[in-house]
Amino acid sequence: MTAAGTARGHGAGKAAPGTDGPVLRIADLAVELPGPHGTRVRAVDGVSFDVPRATTVGLIGESGSGKTMTAHAVLGLPPEGATLTGRLLWHGEDLVTADPARRRAVRGREIAMIFQDPLAALNPTQRIGRQVGEIPRRDRLPRAEVRRRTAELLDRAGIPEPERRMRAYPHELSGGLRQRAVIAMALAGNPELLLADEPTTALDVTVQSRILRLLADIQAADGLAMLLVSHDLRVVSHVAEQVVVMYAGRVCERGPARAALRRPAHPYTAALVRSVPAVRTRTALAAPLPGAPATPANRPDGCAFHPRCPLVRARCRDETPQVREAAPGRWSACHFAEEVLGE
Numbered sequence: 455m456t457a458a459g460t461a462r463g464h465g466a467g468k469a470a471p472g473t474d475g476p477v478l479r480i481a482d483l484a485v486e487l488p489g490p491h492g493t494r495v496r497a498v499d500g501v502s503f504d505v506p507r508a509t510t511v512g513l514i515g516e517s518g519s520g521k522t523m524t525a526h527a528v529l530g531l532p533p534e535g536a537t538l539t540g541r542l543l544w545h546g547e548d549l550v551t552a553d554p555a556r557r558r559a560v561r562g563r564e565i566a567m568i569f570q571d572p573l574a575a576l577n578p579t580q581r582i583g584r585q586v587g588e589i590p591r592r593d594r595l596p597r598a599e600v601r602r603r604t605a606e607l608l609d610r611a612g613i614p615e616p617e618r619r620m621r622a623y624p625h626e627l628s629g630g631l632r633q634r635a636v637i638a639m640a641l642a643g644n645p646e647l648l649l650a651d652e653p654t655t656a657l658d659v660t661v662q663s664r665i666l667r668l669l670a671d672i673q674a675a676d677g678l679a680m681l682l683v684s685h686d687l688r689v690v691s692h693v694a695e696q697v698v699v700m701y702a703g704r705v706c707e708r709g710p711a712r713a714a715l716r717r718p719a720h721p722y723t724a725a726l727v728r729s730v731p732a733v734r735t736r737t738a739l740a741a742p743l744p745g746a747p748a749t750p751a752n753r754p755d756g757c758a759f760h761p762r763c764p765l766v767r768a769r770c771r772d773e774t775p776q777v778r779e780a781a782p783g784r785w786s787a788c789h790f791a792e793e794v795l796g797e
C-alpha cells in the first residue's frame with residue numbers, strides 16, 4: 455500500500471487484497487505482564503474478534519478490562535516487559551510474528567491510532583503543520599506538495615483556516631482543534647484501520663459529539679475500519695456496527711452493537727446497559743453495577759464475573775465459560791447465554 459498521494463475519494467473503501475475477509479482478525483491474543491513476586495499477569499487473556507472492512511467495532515468494558523492494552527497490542531505497542539502471544543492477522547499476515555521493520559511499516563500508516571489525550575500525542579515544541587506533515591515529508595514529497603497535503607489533511611479534519619493553523623503550536627489551539635490535528639496526523643498515512651482510544655473523553659461535551667461525528671463521517675466516506683475504544687455505551691450504540699464487551703481482560707460478548715446493547719447475551723453486558731439510563735429500554739432509572747470489577751491480577755476462578763452476577767450458579771464458580779455462538783451472530787461467554795437472551 456502506498457502512503458503518499460491524496461486523501462481517498464468518498465466511498466472508495468479499500469478492498470482487502472484478494473479477500474472479503476476482515477481487515478484485522480485478532481485470535482487468542484494474550485498480553486502477559488510481570489506481576490508481584492515474579493508472577494506473570496494476563497492483562498489480556500485469549501481475546502478473539504474480527505474488525506471487518508469499512509466497519510466500526512466498539513470495544514467497551516469497565517476501567518481496567520483491557521481495552522487499551524488490546525488496542526496497543528494491535529498497534530504493536532505492548533507495555534515494557536510484556537509478552538504478546540496469539541495472532542494479529544492483518545489481511546491474513548500475522549503481525550505478531552512479522553519482522554520489526556514490517557510492523558513499523560504497518561504502524562501509523564495502514565493502522566493509525568488516535569489517543570485519548572491530544573496534548574500527549576502532540577509534540578509541544580513543534581508547529582502543527584510540521585507534525586501533520588511528517589508522513590508526507592518522510593515520503594520525500596516536494597515541499598510545496600507537503601504543504602498542500604498538510605493543509606488538505608487539516609481541512610479534512612475540520613480545522614478552519616488550515617494554512618494559518620499549520621503555523622500554530624499545540625498550546626495555541628483549543629482542545630477540540632488539537633484532537634482534530636491528531637486525527638489529521640492519523641489520516642496522513644492513508645490508513646485502512648483507525649484505532650481510537652477514548653478519543654473524546656478529554657474534551658467537553660459539545661466538542662465530543664462534533665469530533666465523533668467527524669470520525670464517523672471519515673470512516674464512512676473512506677470505507678475505513680475503526681476500532682473505537684470507549685466506556686461510553688451511548689457513543690458506541692450510535693457509532694458502532696459491532697461491539698466487543700471485555701471484562702477482566704477477556705471477551706464476554708460480541709455481536710451487532712444495537713442488538714447486543716438492546717438484548718444482551720451476557721449478564722455483564724446487561725449490567726453495563728442497566729447502568730446507563732439512555733440505553734435502558736424498560737425502566738427509567740440507572741442501576742449502578744454492583745461490586746468492584748475483577749482485575750487480571752485477581753481474576754476469580756470459573757467465570758470472572760461470577761461474584762457480581764445475578765444469575766450465578768455452582769457451575770459458574772468452577773468452569774470458565776468459552777465464547778460461543780449462542781444465537782446467530784451473537785457470541786457470549788456465559789454458560790446460560792440462551793437464558794439471558796430469552797429474558
Ligand SMILES: Nc1ncnc2c1ncn2[C@@H]1O[C@H](COP(=O)(O)OP(=O)(O)OP(=O)(O)O)[C@@H](O)[C@H]1O
Nearest residue numbers: 487497516517518519520521522523524533749750
Ligand atoms: N503499563 C502497564 N503495566 C502493568 N499493568 C498495566 C499497564 N497498563 C495497564 N495495566 C493493567 O492492565 C489491565 C488492563 O488495563 P487497560 O489500560 O487496558 O484497561 P482499560 O480497559 O483501557 O481501562 P480504562 O477504561 O481505565 O482506560 C489493568 O488491570 C491495568 O491495571
Ligand code: SF4
Nearest residue numbers: 757760763770788789
Ligand atoms: S457464566 Fe454464570 S456467573 Fe458467568 S455470566 Fe454466566 S451466569 Fe453469570
Ligand SMILES: [Mg+2]
Nearest residue numbers: 521522523651
Ligand atoms: Mg484505556
